[in-house]
Amino acid sequence: MDITSEDALVDAVKGASGALAVRGGGTRGVPAVGDVLSVAGLNGISLYEPGALTLVAQPGTPVADIEAALAQENQRLAFEPMDHRGLLGTTGTPTIGGVMAANVSGPRRISVGAARDFLLGVRFVDGRGAIVKNGGRVMKNVTGYDLVKLMAGSFGTLGVLTEVSMKVLPRPETQATLVLLGLDDVGGVSALARALGSPFEVTGAAHDPAAQKTMLRIEGFETSVAYRLGQLRALLTTTGAEMDVLDEKASESMWMTVRDVAAFQGQSGDIWRVSCKPSDGPAIAARSGAEAWFYDWAGGLIWLRAAPGHDVRTQIGTFDGHATLVRADASTMAQFGMFHPETAGVARLTAGLRAQFDPKGIFNAGLMENAA
């Protein structure tokens, strides 16, 4: 079903008797079942005020269209949403609704926040067919409950987005990346922690064990970037690592590969994404039984490639965080579930919210229902 207006969506939801697979561009590999309900046709930027740093768009608007509009004003989506197509082998056009529904954030999440932190307001149609709005288009808003955060990352399970309002940010004058060579996992993650614990405003912090490269991105005015690179070099001399600097162009393309997990594109095996306390990262990766991995978010985000059907989640055991199965064949996905099992209390609240927002249980049924 291709939806082209909010009214049509309301009718479709009210008339639905079975499961609906809510879809934007369909690029993010969400294992939803039922009749496809595509909102790709709800497309367009309805408001953009560069001086107020706000943009309002319909959910089917391609991310590329939004980025192009922002680039004209020298602004950007600062949370740096990942493009999943390379990793998942999907085709189609990533949409802003999909970005928000999956709370997709890239390397800059550690300094500026996640997609959910930039989502200012939503309109959505709930499972009864009611149109609900929450938040707005201003940056500070505590009027009532924050359903905006609830909708961000809810993967379409609570309602179908029909409009998103976002905060955008200026694009800095330039960027550069300091690369430390030859550190192992523990040394690399520890160097990243020292850099992030400094006043020098690092906006990317990744470690690639295969290449033994530890990477720190600095953005801002040219003189400021040069100054902070120098300060970070001095701060990290005690690591004993050789250092290298990537200039603007090289830095930009390098962080694109981190963002889109280029290291695992075109390689076979299951892909897992672990969110953890940064300093726990190396130990978690080491006991995961995965074949390869690398760290973003200073160690707090680990991308792992494992043998097909290998249960990374069980192998890791209990930890502060969660493991999401991002890519696997249908039977493995069904066996492990995409999402990490939740504690009994959280699972009960989650089920309660779904019953309230989607009483018929039609939106992406079965997804995110992984109780411990």
Added chain:
Amino acid sequence: MEMPVPNPAIMACKARVVERLQAVLPDDAVIFDERETRAYECDALTAYKCPPMVAVLPSSTQQVSDVLRICHEEGVPVVPRGSGTSLAGGALPTADCVILGVARMNDVIETDYENRIIRVQTGRTNLSVTGAVEENGFFYAPDPSSQLACAIAGNIAMNSGGAHCLKYGVTTNNLMGVKMVLMDGEIIDFGGGHLDAGGLDLLGLICGSEGQLGVVTEATLRILHKPEGARPVLIGFDDNEVAGACVSDIIKAGVLPVAIEFMDRPCIEATEAFAKAGYPMCEALLIVEVEGSDAEIDHQLELISEIARRHNPVELRQSKSAEESAKIWLGRKSAFGAMGQINDYMCLDGTIPVSSLPHVLKRIGEMSDHYGLKVGNVFHAGDGNMHPLILFDANKPGDLELCEEFGAEVLKLCVEVGGCLTGEHGVGIEKRDLMHVQYAHDDLDAQMAVKDVFDPAWLLNPAKVFPLDASESRRAVKLAAE
């Protein structure tokens, strides 16, 4: 302000409730004498007062759980309280309620510099969170102006902001995890040392829920290393509209200041008379602060000054030293006190799109004439969060009501131009009955459905946030069940 009629059946059970609470708490943690419960009769919205039936001061999560379980079994409403600094009446009691204060729970549980987090009990004050980490060069970013007194519990309940949130965000952007007790006593952890939710973002939902979903007893907060330095520039204009255009140009130019504060003429005049900060007498004053090394600050301040010069400022003063910075901030930081010297005031908190600033200030001026009440505007201009201060005389019959009416009109105007009722203070009781202005029936229903899940009996802070007529049927379910 209408509050629900206290339930006599609950008040008749006071002795039994007190006895049960005493069984799980130390003696000095259960306050029920009418002379002593008066200490909890209001928060910083002092126009409204009502002593609670009982006040309790637990000192552990387990005690909080015991208290809530007992109140749940007895059907007694519970109003959670941090430090009682809410300007919206978020901690205002009802005569049939138990006030649950978390002030005795103020320990630092864990400081983790490697992961840049601190775990605290939520009775700890905002400023003392920074106090616990500043000797190592770190700080906790959200800085509401009550930060000396306000508790993290209240910051989470109201999703508090502050002057520096343009760069660092508000509470929800700096909150990593909580331990929360539900009304039935169940203890649940949400989030932790990791950055994103594994399922639904319940942490984001809890933050800003005004103590209606549970009582947060522990919080994991993000801490940051302090910047090398910070200095402001002060810019005066003889026209509000020009000042607004300047703010917009600064933002568009790619400089991201840590704060952009705005004051209008009535506010400038009041603060000059009070604090003598040496401000120019003009229509609009901007204080723009940037951070970094000395050279980085100079560079950014020069860029901002260049933009400002294009708008013909009547004053342009770049701070070169800590003393000059302090002088520039002196007036702004004294603004509320200065207005308070003139008369009683009500502080509003609506947010507007920055582009509507000149229109909104003009309309507020017209309303001020209409109501015959003076108003001064202090404003976090970077993010559109206004703080109009309406002056009134609390001793003059009818003045408070007139002031409230004026305030409501201003907030309606904020919504009309695309903004909202409250940017950082919360709804509480103060803006409760205006929620219809911003939200339609289905919008409010979706929010109340969340409370139905977390607190099905509607016992936690039940008379806040939602207009009483909108929540009546849900609260009645509770009464019927008794």
